[in-house]
Amino acid sequence: xxxxxxxxxxxxxxxxxxxxxxxxxxxxxxxxxxxxxxxxxxxxxxxxxxxxxxxxxxxxxxxxxxxxxxxxxxxxxxxxxxxxxxxxxxxxxxxxxxxxxxxxxxxxxxxxxxxxxxxxxxxxxxxxxxxxxxxxxxxxxxxxxxxxxxxxxxxxxxxxxxxxxxxxxxxxxxxxxxxxxxxxxxxxxxxxxxxxxxxxxxxxxxxxxxxxxxxxxxxxxxxxxxxxxxxxxxxxxxxxxxxxxxxxxxxxxxxxxxxxxxxxxxxxxxx
Numbered sequence: 212x213x214x215x216x217x218x219x220x221x222x223x224x225x226x227x228x229x230x231x232x233x234x235x236x237x238x239x240x241x242x243x244x245x246x247x248x249x250x251x252x253x254x255x256x257x258x259x260x261x262x263x264x265x266x267x268x269x270x271x272x273x274x275x276x277x278x279x280x281x282x283x284x285x286x287x288x289x290x291x292x293x294x295x296x297x298x299x300x301x302x303x304x305x306x307x308x309x310x311x312x313x314x315x316x317x318x319x320x321x322x323x324x325x326x327x328x329x330x331x332x333x334x335x336x337x338x339x340x341x342x343x344x345x346x347x348x349x350x351x352x353x354x355x356x357x358x359x360x361x362x363x364x365x366x367x368x369x370x371x372x373x374x375x376x377x378x379x380x381x382x383x384x385x386x387x388x389x390x391x392x393x394x395x396x397x398x399x400x401x402x403x404x405x406x407x408x409x410x411x412x413x414x415x416x417x418x419x420x421x422x423x424x425x426x427x428x429x430x431x432x433x434x435x436x437x438x439x440x441x442x443x444x445x446x447x448x449x450x451x452x453x454x455x456x457x458x459x460x461x462x463x464x465x466x467x468x469x470x471x472x473x474x475x476x477x478x479x480x481x482x
Contacts, residue, residue, distance in 0.1 A: 217245045221262035230382060232399070258280035283342075284349065291352040292331060295376035298357050302364035303373050303437055309368065323435035328413050329441045330374075336409040340402045352377040356441045374444050378451060379406075400460025403453040407468060441478065443472040 213225045215236040226240035227233070231247050239245040268276025301308060304322040309317055332352045339350035357376040381402060397450045417438060446469035448454040460467040 215239055227358065248429075258281075261407040267443055288343070288349045288351070291377060292334065292350055294478060295350075295352055296323075296327055296330060299330055299374065299376060300468060303369065304359050305364040321430055321433055321435070324430065325417070325437045328434065329410055330376075330482075331440040332409045332413060332447070333406040333441060334379045335380075336405040337402055340405040341379070342382045344398050344402065346402075347382045348379055350377055350379045372440070372444075374441055374450065375450075396460045400457050403456040403460075404464065406466065407445050407472070409441040409443060410438040411468075411472070414438035416441065436479065439472065443469075443476040446472055 213222045213234055214220060214223075216233045217235060217239040220236045222234070222236055223435050224237075225234045228235060228240070228242060228245065228247055230242055233245065234248075235245050268334045300323045301321065303326055304318055338348045338350065341365060352481065353376060356373070359373045360376055381399075417431045417434030420422065421428055421435055445452050446454040447459070447464070448465065448469075449460040454465060454469060457468070
């Protein structure tokens with residue numbers, strides 16, 4: 212039986228928080244009652260809207276030639292993405308960092324490129340899919356996850372990396388109670404699926420590149436391995452990973468993506 216995530220009461224009629232998607236009893240159903248982790252993001256969203264002035268004019272304003280970066284992202288998000296990008300680059304190249312040689316700068320540049328395409332495109336795929344459905348969405352760093360990623364890479368010399376340095380948070384612009392619950396679960400599932408699928412796309416592109424000789428072939432090999440790992444890891448149906456949200460929406464969709472990815476990852480590790 213479902214239990215309240217705050218008091219542990221067994222629930223016959225559970226309430227689902229429209230922001231964090233947690234399950235609570237009637238006493239803790241409100242975001243303020245269960246100290247919802249999404250409240251700060253919602254407040255940021257409301258503050259952003261309240262600071263945007265609405266100007267009424269009889270004549271339409273002239274078209275703007277420059278796209279304001281604040282409309283699609285924020286400097287906070289850019290800073291968090293760059294920090295996670297740099298740390299993940301170190302994590303994936305840790306075996307070369309621990310044994311430095313004359314080619315270390317070249318290795319770091321290669322991993323900077325492939326981690327950038329894999330990690331950044333993964334998070335932006337979440338973000339743009341959420342925005343397409345009308346949600347507010349931005350990436351935020353998780354310092355503990357970043358520390359775990361660095362520690363796991365050091366402990367295993369790069370063999371296993373807990374690649375969860377942060378998350379792309381999503382907040383609805385309208386109350387989800389006004390929409391069918393099934394449709395809401397589907398939107399969350401598709402937003403979560405967008406990230407791993409972006410890694411699959413990059414992995415395929417890098418796989419073709421790996422057939423070349425020299426530096427392009429090396430970039431292709433490393434890019435294929437990194438993107439395959441990012442996709443397979445995020446399909447694990449645990450915690451706040453994408454796999455859990457996709458599985459709660461559709462077992463078939465989750466299995467169709469996760470099983471081939473894990474099989475490919477096992478084959479790559481063994482052979």
